[in-house]
Amino acid sequence: MxxxxxxxxxxxxxxxxxMLVTLRDDPAEAEIPSHKLLLRAGYIRRLSSGIYAYLPLLWRVLQKISAIVRQEMDATGALETLLPQLQPAELWERSGRWAGYTAGEGIMFHLTDRQGRELGLGPTHEEVITTLAADLLRSYRQLPVNIYQIQTKFRDEIRPRFGLMRGREFIMKDAYSFHGDEDSLKQTYAAMDLAYRRIFERCGLRTVAVEADSGAIGGSASQEFMVTAEAGEDLILASADGRYAANQERAVSLPPEALPLPAGPRAGGVGEPLSTPGQTTIEQLCGAHGFEPSQLVKVLLLLARFADGQVQPLLISLRGDQQLNEVKLANTVAARLTPAHGALLAIDPLTPELVRSEQLSLDLRGIPFGYLGPDLDDAVLAKAPEEMGLDRSESPVGAPGDGGASSSAEARLVRSFLRLADATAVDLVAFVCGANAVDGHRVGASWTGLGLRPEPLDLRAAQSGDRCLHDPDQCLQAARGIEVGHIFQLGRKYSEALGARFTNESGVDEALWMGCYGIGVSRLAQAAVEQHHDRDGxxxxxxxxxxxxxxxxxxxxxxxxxxxxxxxxxxxxxxxxxxxxxxxxxxxxxxxxxxxxxxxxxxxxxxxxxxxxxxxxxxxxxxxxxxxxxxxxxxxxxxxxxxxxxxxxxxx
RNA sequence: CGGGGCGUGGCGCAGCUUGGUAGCGCGGGUGCUUUGGGAGCACUAGGUCGCAGGUUCGAAUCCUGUCGCCCCGACCA
Known part of the structure; x- marks a missing residue:
């Protein structure tokens, strides 16, 4: 047996x-089937937004999921433990995450104790575990190790949603591995991949493993495990042959072929002026002049905000038929500017509201929206003229000591663009783009003609229907997914920040290699309902x-x-x-x-x-x-x- | 935080436009009948109409403020 x-x-x-109480009607607070059913069938009760009581029936489900997780983790040799949820700010300051996790959009609940010490309620445990590792792991002889726990996590989510799917308090299995070298990390990462597949299969879930963006946790390789379901918050792109699957945030693909402009290549051209009054969108432009979207270069203007208060304007060029992938953009921008300006806090489209809220003196009237070209002059970022009454009427009111929206660092606008271009745009020999003046475009412009030599980047969002890189005969298909697990190769980011070092075979002191591996246990329970229900329950x-x-x-x-x-x-x-x-x-x-x-x-x-x-x-x-x-x-x-x-x- | 919506017995909702008695269905209790797919009848308990101000002779209803909840966006297991 x-x-x-x-x-x-x-x-x-x-x-x-x-103590079973079932409901005949759908509760008004629930939107998706699994949330309605968990409430109706007496599994959960909401206490506050994103905070739920797990009633006895659900607690049994959670215990059974936990038991499966425990068995499979133990089978890989991982060690179960239980770490503190109250975590001193000092620890997070050392890893450089305290400010980002507590200020502004930060996700960490935090408090001050009676001695005036600051504490955070653990949203994750890299800091704690790495500190322990620094204390306990001294020699390569102790490595590798993998430590895990199953416990409640606290995250002050910007928007809690769908019951247990995105709670502010939820149960998570998190594991952290420590290694003497990268190969060992990769082995454990692979072992976790297999263990996760077994766990989800044993729980009766249909999951797909997808390449993922590493996000705020940091590190290199990472993979998510998605429960496929209509109500999923993530978009998955996968090839029919099963050889490629990725979160859309991360997905790559071959872009559709661009249609050359009819007059043929015009290398070095600056473009013929074209009068385009009122034609500010790609549809209008194509409709009026018979262009194809792939013959256009569209230019987006955004502002990147950094921890040190710098606000960097971004000028992004994309082929007209392509969409911007904001995650790829954020990664690109962070890679270039984080060393100088600290953490990238946000990237937002440039809007009058944003300019005003940041109290940046920028006169948007100088920017020909709808007619932007990649060569838009930095001069449009020059300081606003004094007569621009907009700011003056508002700032004196908000400024004196109300502290309302003001962030710790004062916002300062960088007066030159960071210009980035997607490869689809860079590859165009000749294209249509804005003339940087209202009511005008240029036809047959080229990069050299505009005096630019952009580096081809991947900033575009892969789409359903795109051909795959691994086999151009395969196309990407879209599906929605609920992320129930995520595994990361962290590298040495945390060990270096927190001084988790060991002595290697040669007697040399070096930083530990780390991996981390999460499963949303309570989310998994609801995802199972999302995947396994019918009209009766x-x-x-x-x-x-x-x-x-x-x-x-x-x-x-x-x-x-x-x-x-x-x-x-x-x-x-x-x-x-x-x-x-x-x-x-x-x-x-x-x-x-x-x-x-x-x-x-x-x-x-x-x-x-x-x-x-x-x-x-x-x-x-x-x-x-x-x-x-x-x-x-x-x-x-x-x-x-x-x-x-x-x-x-x-x-x- | 921006945009949209909602707060009325335990749950789902009506009433608000046009101010005057708080109502319906489900659920709870008691009794009788019923007893294999959310039973019927009768009786019954249960509501500061989110909260605070204001207007009015009078506010669930109008005005102001505030709190909470849900949905769409940024975050993530």
Missing amino acids: IASATVFAGASMRVSRL ICWPVAIAPFEVIVVIANTQEQAQVELAEGLYNELSAAGVEVLLDDRSERAGVKFKDADLIGIPWRVVVGRGAATGQVELVRRAGSEKCELPANAVRARLETELSRGRAGEPAVR
């Missing part, structure tokens, strides 16, 4: 004792169901039914089956509806056939039914359950 991951072997319960995979079987007494007035059901309940329970007995004096219909809603994988109905010892067995997913003698139920269920406990195939 295959070992069950369950921590509840034999645990049983009566529905009348379960949840259909839990056996491995993570709160109970495996529910025995329903159709009519509690019938002594024969009660006795048979009680006997079955005791027998199953004694046999190690997690069984729920619906002993409530409700009508049968109510109990059937509730059983469907809460989604117990198997239902045994003790009803009319009780007198002759016959009961009905119903599988929740698919509702297949069969009649059988009560004394055959245990054997039958044990066969069926052993399959599910081991992790049933995700697709039936």
Whole structure:
């Protein structure tokens, strides 16, 4: 017999004792199916935005998921631990993340203790674990190690959403590995990849592993595990042959061929002026003059804000038929300017509101929006003329000591553009672009003609339908996904910042290599519901169901039914089956509806056939039914359950 | 934070335009009938109409402020 991951072997319960409250109507607060069902079926209750109570049924689900995670992590040799959630600011200051995580859009709840010391409530544990590693790991002989915990994380999300999907308090498994060299890191990373695939499969989830952006955590390679579902917040792009899959934030592809301008190549051209009054969009321009979007270079103006208060204007050139990928842009900008200006805090389109809120003196009237060319003169960023009354009327009011929107560092506008161009734009020999003057464009311009030599960058968003790099015959297909896991190769970023060093074989002191590996346990539970439900309710995979079987007494007035059901309940329970007995004096219909809603994988109905010892067995997913003698139920269920406990195939 | 919406018994909602008695369905309790797909009848309990000001003889309703919640964007497991 295959070992069950369950921590509840034999645990049983009566529905009348379960504090179960199911709702007939969809709660107004929920939008997506899984959130509605978890509320309706009595799994969760909201306490405040993004803060939920896990009711007894859900707690069992979470415990079962945790048990699977624990088994698979332990099988890789990882060590379970439990780290503090209250973390001193000093630690985060050393890693350089305190300001970014607490100020402004920062995500860390923080507080001051009675001694005036600042503390943060852990949103993640790189700082704590790296400090411990610095203390405990001294020699290559101790390496590699992988340490994990399953515990509540706190994140003051900008927008909590969809119940457990994006909570401000949620349960996460996080693991951190330490290595003497990069190869060892890669081995553990690969082992985690495999362990994660097993975990999700055992939980009964259909997942896809995708290349991912590393984001704020930092580091090089990273991969996300997505539960495919309509309600997913992420867009996945994958090839049909299964060889390439990536988060759209990260995805690469071959752009569609550009159509050359009809008059042929005009290398070195500066472009013929074209009068285009009122034609400020690509559609208008193409509609009026018969251009194709791929013959245009569009130019976007954005502002990048840095921790030191510098505000850098960005001038981005893209081929007219392409879209900007803001994640790629942010990574590019951060790579170039973070060393000088500190963390990149935000990139926003240049708008009058933004200019005003940052109190930057910039006269937007000098900028010919809708007619921008890649060679737009830095002079448009010159200090605003004194007569520009806009700022003057507002700033004296907001300025004196109200401190409202003012950030720690005073915003200063850099007076020259950072010009970046996507390769699709750079590759155009001749193109149409704005004339940098209202109501005019240029036809047949070229990069050399404009006096520019842009470096071809990847700033474009890959799209569904694009051809793949690994095989141009393959196209990218789009799907939505819920991120339930993410693994990173961190490298030495944190170990260097926090002084986590060891002595290598040659007696030389060096920084540890690190990896980190997360699973959103509570999110996973809801993602499972998102993937396994029907119009009547949840259909839990056996491995993570709160109970495996529910025995329903159709009519509690019938002594024969009660006795048979009680006997079955005791027998199953004694046999190690997690069984729920619906002993409530409700009508049968109510109990059937509730059983469907809460989604117990198997239902045994003790009803009319009780007198002759016959009961009905119903599988929740698919509702297949069969009649059988009560004394055959245990054997039958044990066969069926052993399959599910081991992790049933995700697709039936 | 910007944009949109909503706060009325435990849950889902009406009432607000045009100020005057707080209402419906579900749920809870009691009784009778019913008893294999959210039963019927009767009785019953339960509401500071988010909160605070204001206008008015009178505010759920009008005005101002404020708090909370949900949805769309930036963040992420």
